[in-house]
Amino acid sequence: MHDYPKTLLEFQQFFPDEMACARHLEHIRWPEGFECMACRLPGEPWRLLSRPRVLECSHCGYQTSLTAGTIMHGSRQPLHVWFWAAYLVTTQTPGMRALQFQKQLGLGRDETAFQMLHKLRVAMVRPERDGIGGEWPVELDETWVGGATQGEGRGRHHKTLVVGAVEVRPRAKAPGPDPNLPTGQAKTAHRGGHGRSIIAGRLRLQVVSGRSQKELEAFALAAVAPNSVVRTDGWIGDDNLTKLGYRHDPLSIQGDQEKTEAHLPMIHIVFGNLDAWLLGSHHGVSPKHLQAYLNEFVFRFNRRFWPMVAFDSVLNIATRLEAPTYRELYEGKRAHPIPAKPGQPVPTG
Numbered sequence: 001m002h003d004y005p006k007t008l009l010e011f012q013q014f015f016p017d018e019m020a021c022a023r024h025l026e027h028i029r030w031p032e033g034f035e036c037m038a039c040r041l042p043g044e045p046w047r048l049l050s051r052p053r054v055l056e057c058s059h060c061g062y063q064t065s066l067t068a069g070t071i072m073h074g075s076r077q078p079l080h081v082w083f084w085a086a087y088l089v090t091t092q093t094p095g096m097r098a099l100q101f102q103k104q105l106g107l108g109r110d111e112t113a114f115q116m117l118h119k120l121r122v123a124m125v126r127p128e129r130d131g132i133g134g135e136w137p138v139e140l141d142e143t144w145v146g147g148a149t150q151g152e153g154r155g156r157h158h159k160t161l162v163v164g165a166v167e168v169r170p171r172a173k174a175p176g177p178d179p180n181l182p183t184g185q186a187k188t189a190h191r192g193g194h195g196r197s198i199i200a201g202r203l204r205l206q207v208v209s210g211r212s213q214k215e216l217e218a219f220a221l222a223a224v225a226p227n228s229v230v231r232t233d234g235w236i237g238d239d240n241l242t243k244l245g246y247r248h249d250p251l252s253i254q255g256d257q258e259k260t261e262a263h264l265p266m267i268h269i270v271f272g273n274l275d276a277w278l279l280g281s282h283h284g285v286s287p288k289h290l291q292a293y294l295n296e297f298v299f300r301f302n303r304r305f306w307p308m309v310a311f312d313s314v315l316n317i318a319t320r321l322e323a324p325t326y327r328e329l330y331e332g333k334r335a336h337p338i339p340a341k342p343g344q345p346v347p348t349g
C-alpha cells in the first residue's frame with residue numbers, strides 16, 4: 001500500500017474489516033510476498049475468515065500469527081479498533097487523551113482505553129539509532145516545561161528542565177509545507193537569520209535534572225552526530241562542545257531576544273509547540289511522566305511528513321523491522337521497511 005488515507009472516510013474505506021487490516025499487516029511484514037517461518041517456502045498462505053490474524057502455510061501447515069510480538073499481541077480488541085487507535089494517535093496533532101479515546105472508539109471500559117493508549121505510547125518510545133545533524137547544523141537549547149499546577153500558581157519548583165536538539169535543513173529539500181509555521185504565513189516571511197529559508201528536521205528532547213555539564217554532554221553525545229555544527233546561545237561552554245567533537249557556533253551576544261530568535265529559530269518554535277501541546281491537550285504533565293510525553297511528541301514530529309510510517313511504527317511493526325532512515329525517506333529510496341531476517345527473535349519493547 002503506497003497511498004495513505006487522508007480522511008476518516010478514506011480510512012474506513014482502506015480498512016473496512018478485520019481481513020483488510022490483516023492483509024495490511026501481512027503486506028508490511030512480507031512486502032515481497034509471504035514466506036513460511038517454518039519451512040521457509042514462499043507462496044500464498046491460507047487465510048481463514050474465522051481467524052484473520054493467522055496465516056497458514058500451504059506447504060507444511062505451520063500457522064503464523066500476524067500480531068505475535070506486536071503491541072496487539074494477546075489483545076481481545078479487534079484489529080480494526082487497534083488500527084483506528086493507531087491512526088488517531090499518529091494523525092491527531094495534539095495526540096489523544098484516554099477519555100476522548102474511549103468515547104471515539106466506543107470502548108466499554110476506561111481501563112481498556114488507558115491500556116491501549118499506554119501500549120501505543122510504549123511503541124513510540126523507540127530510541128533512534130543514529131545521531132541527528134551530520135551535514136545539517138543542529139540548534140541546541142534548553143527550556144523549562146510545565147509549572148502551571150492548579151491552585152498553586154506558577155512556580156519554578158514545578159517546572160522541569162528539558163534540553164532539545166533539532167536539525168536545520170533548507171526548505172527546498174523538504175517535502176510539503178512546514179507544519180511548524182502558522183497557517184497563512186508567507187514562506188518568505190520566515191528566514192532563519194542565515195539568509196535561507198529553513199525547515200526543522202529531526203528532533204530530540206530529554207528531561208534533565210539540572211544544568212550540570214555532565215548531563216548536557218551526555219545528551220549531546222546521544223542525540224547529535226559527531227562533527228556536526230551545533231548552534232547554541234552560549235549556555236553550554238564552548239570548550240565542552242569542541243571537546244566532544246562538535247563544531248560549536250555560539251551566539252556571542254547573550255540576552256538579546258531578537259538575536260537569539262534569529263540564531264535559534266527552529267528550537268524555539270519546537271519549544272513553543274511543545275508547551276502549547278502539554279498545557280492545551282494534557283493540562284500539564286507531572287515531571288515523572290514528562291519523558292514519555294516528550295517521546296510521543298518527538299515521535300510524531302519526526303514522522304510528520306510520513307504519516308503512514310508513523311501509523312505502521314506505532315502498531316509496533318517497526319520493532320521487528322528495520323525502519324528506513326530519515327534520509328532514505330527524504331530521497332524516496334525505500335518506500336517500505338526492510339523486514340528483519342526470518343527466524344530472528346522478535347523484540348517486544
Ligand SMILES: [Zn+2]
Pocket residue numbers: 036037038039040041057058059060061062
Ligand atoms: Zn511452511
